[in-house]
Amino acid sequence: GQSYELAILPGDGIGNEVMPEALRVLDAVGAKHGIRFRYRNFDWNCETYKITGRMMPEDGLDRLRDHDSILLGAVGWPGVPDHISLWGLLLPIRRAFDQYVNLRPVRLLPGVTPPVRDKAPGDIDFWVVRENTEGEYSQLGGRQGEGTENEMVLQTAAFTRRGTDRILRYAFELARRLGKPHVTSATKSNGIYYSMPYWDERFAAIAAEYPDVRVDQDHIDILCARFVMSPERFDVVVASNLFGDILSDLGPGVTGTIGVAPSGNINPERVHPSTFEPVHGSAPDIAGKGIANPIGQIWSAALMLDHLGEAEAGADVVAAIESVLSDDSAPRTPDLGGTASTEDLGKAVAAAV
Amino acid sequence: GQSYELAILPGDGIGNEVMPEALRVLDAVGAKHGIRFRYRNFDWNCETYKITGRMMPEDGLDRLRDHDSILLGAVGWPGVPDHISLWGLLLPIRRAFDQYVNLRPVRLLPGVTPPVRDKAPGDIDFWVVRENTEGEYSQLGGRQGEGTENEMVLQTAAFTRRGTDRILRYAFELARRLGKPHVTSATKSNGIYYSMPYWDERFAAIAAEYPDVRVDQDHIDILCARFVMSPERFDVVVASNLFGDILSDLGPGVTGTIGVAPSGNINPERVHPSTFEPVHGSAPDIAGKGIANPIGQIWSAALMLDHLGEAEAGADVVAAIESVLSDDSAPRTPDLGGTASTEDLGKAVAAAV
Ligand SMILES: CC(C)[C@H](C(=O)O)[C@@H](O)C(=O)O
Numbered sequence: 131g132q133s134y135e136l137a138i139l140p141g142d143g144i145g146n147e148v149m150p151e152a153l154r155v156l157d158a159v160g161a162k163h164g165i166r167f168r169y170r171n172f173d174w175n176c177e178t179y180k181i182t183g184r185m186m187p188e189d190g191l192d193r194l195r196d197h198d199s200i201l202l203g204a205v206g207w208p209g210v211p212d213h214i215s216l217w218g219l220l221l222p223i224r225r226a227f228d229q230y231v232n233l234r235p236v237r238l239l240p241g242v243t244p245p246v247r248d249k250a251p252g253d254i255d256f257w258v259v260r261e262n263t264e265g266e267y268s269q270l271g272g273r274q275g276e277g278t279e280n281e282m283v284l285q286t287a288a289f290t291r292r293g294t295d296r297i298l299r300y301a302f303e304l305a306r307r308l309g310k311p312h313v314t315s316a317t318k319s320n321g322i323y324y325s326m327p328y329w330d331e332r333f334a335a336i337a338a339e340y341p342d343v344r345v346d347q348d349h350i351d352i353l354c355a356r357f358v359m360s361p362e363r364f365d366v367v368v369a370s371n372l373f374g375d376i377l378s379d380l381g382p383g384v385t386g387t388i389g390v391a392p393s394g395n396i397n398p399e400r401v402h403p404s405t406f407e408p409v410h411g412s413a414p415d416i417a418g419k420g421i422a423n424p425i426g427q428i429w430s431a432a433l434m435l436d437h438l439g440e441a442e443a444g445a446d447v448v449a450a451i452e453s454v455l456s457d458d459s460a461p462r463t464p465d466l467g468g469t470a471s472t473e474d475l476g477k478a479v480a481a482a483v
Numbered sequence: 484g485q486s487y488e489l490a491i492l493p494g495d496g497i498g499n500e501v502m503p504e505a506l507r508v509l510d511a512v513g514a515k516h517g518i519r520f521r522y523r524n525f526d527w528n529c530e531t532y533k534i535t536g537r538m539m540p541e542d543g544l545d546r547l548r549d550h551d552s553i554l555l556g557a558v559g560w561p562g563v564p565d566h567i568s569l570w571g572l573l574l575p576i577r578r579a580f581d582q583y584v585n586l587r588p589v590r591l592l593p594g595v596t597p598p599v600r601d602k603a604p605g606d607i608d609f610w611v612v613r614e615n616t617e618g619e620y621s622q623l624g625g626r627q628g629e630g631t632e633n634e635m636v637l638q639t640a641a642f643t644r645r646g647t648d649r650i651l652r653y654a655f656e657l658a659r660r661l662g663k664p665h666v667t668s669a670t671k672s673n674g675i676y677y678s679m680p681y682w683d684e685r686f687a688a689i690a691a692e693y694p695d696v697r698v699d700q701d702h703i704d705i706l707c708a709r710f711v712m713s714p715e716r717f718d719v720v721v722a723s724n725l726f727g728d729i730l731s732d733l734g735p736g737v738t739g740t741i742g743v744a745p746s747g748n749i750n751p752e753r754v755h756p757s758t759f760e761p762v763h764g765s766a767p768d769i770a771g772k773g774i775a776n777p778i779g780q781i782w783s784a785a786l787m788l789d790h791l792g793e794a795e796a797g798a799d800v801v802a803a804i805e806s807v808l809s810d811d812s813a814p815r816t817p818d819l820g821g822t823a824s825t826e827d828l829g830k831a832v833a834a835a836v
């Protein structure tokens with residue numbers, strides 16, 4: 131059978147609690163499909179930062195490079211500013227490995243009551259494709275007149291033809307692959323003067339290569355409102371780094387799945403490893419209690435399986451998650467209204483596989 | 484009694500249909516409170532642009548300057564690119580008159596079924612305070628390598644100390660004035676490297692001047708999700724130009740009031756006139772049919788009355804809107820599930836005043 135070398139970065143807080151459950155489920159699905167996973171653990175996090183002054187060793191990226199994929203828990207902890215923890219670990223990985231696609235499902239799951247009314251599983255089922263390496267998340271900019279009344283900060287977003295075209299193409303390819311030939315572009319060309327009209331221009335150019343795919347475009351303000359008012363209208367939504375970030379949290383917010391949503395940071399050409407991680411953070415408030423919901427981490431492992439070409443195994447994991455969630459007698463962690471532990475829920479999903 | 488000179492800019496599409504209803508209601512509430520309104524009409528819109536090549540005359544801003552307030556309908560029409568119609572009329576007015584506050588209520592209204600479940604009028608009732616003159620909506624930037632593979636577009640957001648501090652202070656003052664001493668700041672300092680950490684820094688500095696006001700801060704991605712999951716937690720939300728734009732559409736999306744939400748573009752010092760306009764656009768799909776819902780325009784007039792210091796008259800208009808909406812036998816336009824005309828609904832609100 132196939133064998134994969136995985137870099138495991140549990141990170142901070144509940145990352146360390148949910149990760150073992152994802153590995154448990156991977157082992158179970160691997161046994162079923164004759165796939166072997168080898169895990170190498172990396173303990174880089176805010177704790178090691180406090181000791182070493184670095185979020186990862188100087189050769190950290192090189193040490194990750196030779197793995198088939200990276201499975202990450204959560205990064206961030208009170209006392210370490212985000213722009214250190216994230217720009218010292220999470221964001222360099224996304225960029226060094228050219229993980230230019232951030233992919234997140236927005237799906238209403240059985241057994242989860244969403245905050246919106248009158249929707250059933252199947253009604254909401256789409257993907258947000260977010261540009262993940264350039265755009266509004268940049269280190270271009272600076273401050274002038276520090277500490278004076280004239281103080282001023284500039285922050286520059288960069289949109290390259292290459293970076294824009296490839297994320298748009300990914301979205302169109304995904305729509306075809308899913309058999310849902312419909313792509314919605316998030317824009318704000320009525321207010322943001324240079325970058326968003328350019329985004330629209332490239333969207334039109336790439337759309338012309340996919341005449342079989344229906345297109346829509348919405349300004350980000352009304353698009354966010356539509357995520358709430360009519361989420362059933364979407365199939366694939368493509369967006370810049372910032373807009374995609376917003377939409378891929380809002381979507382799971384609408385479906386009530388923000389605590390369990392997964393995300394893939396993908397290098398589609400597989401020249402570099404991709405990273406899979408839950409949308410939730412390190413959750414300092416519940417860390418150490420063993421009650422975190424591991425489904426986001428497990429679902430992230432399922433996305434990883436898809437990316438590795440193990441689509442059947444990936445589908446098995448998603449089906450196991452759905453069957454556990456829709457089974458009233460299955461264990462539920464406190465966020466789902468139950469009293470089960472992280473481990474209980476992980477074991478239930480592994481058993482369902 | 485008091486008398487006010489108002490500049491009336493119906494603009495495009497349904498702007499021309501809803502505006503007369505707002506004036507009808509203003510006349511009614513004026514008669515009740517002994518206030519006189521004088522209206523000067525300006526026909527600047529996309530139609531005049533097609534003839535004159537300008538969205539407004541060269542001395543347009545000067546011609547508006549001497550009014551007590553500006554009441555605007557909607558700007559934009561198919562065939563005229565947004566960056567012409569908006570940057571040629573709407574945005575120059577906001578900037579020339581230093582309307583640095585964009586203020587929008589997010590309120591669950593009686594008689595309106597929101598897309599979120601288990602919420603009743605009173606549960607959701609807060610204000611979004613958006614910076615309205617700088618930040619991400621800028622004309623700083625440009626394009627290099629046009630038409631080549633190396634093409635690249637830069638877009639720079641500018642945050643000044645002055646611009647940041649004054650919007651934050653406005654939010655804290657508003658929270659005090661409302662007797663709801665709680666302000667939530669929208670940030671994204673974990674991903675946007677220079678501007679958002681600066682925003683956080685100034686938020687902390689201004690918050691220190693208001694020790695009686697409780698503060699929260701959320702990254703824009705999770706904040707959007709929280710607007711859907713727990714909208715009752717907010718009182719005053721303060722945000723940059725782009726984040727505020729998103730939140731002030733998303734909020735009314737959550738309450739089901741996006742078609743009727745108002746907005747104020749305010750120069751708090753009243754050195755310059757302020758502009759009041761509905762959140763909805765010119766609605767080319769229904770324009771000319773006389774069925775547009777005029778409540779957004781009428782509610783905008785109510786916000787204007789507040790700003791002019793006519794708080795009682797403003798409250799009367801809001802109460803009239805609420806009483807018409809909660810009266811099952813009152814006329815309803817098609818968007819509210821009825822068959823009434825714009826005029827029917829406008830007359831009903833005027834009568835309720
Ligand atoms: C039309 C557009 C430029 C405008 C904005 O984003 O400011 C609108 O969306 C608004 O919110 O008033």
Ligand SMILES: CC(C)[C@H](C(=O)O)[C@@H](O)C(=O)O
Nearest residue numbers: 216220375393409673674704
């Ligand atoms: C932690 C943060 C930098 C990150 C982002 O915004 O990219 C997170 O919100 C995400 O969406 O993965």
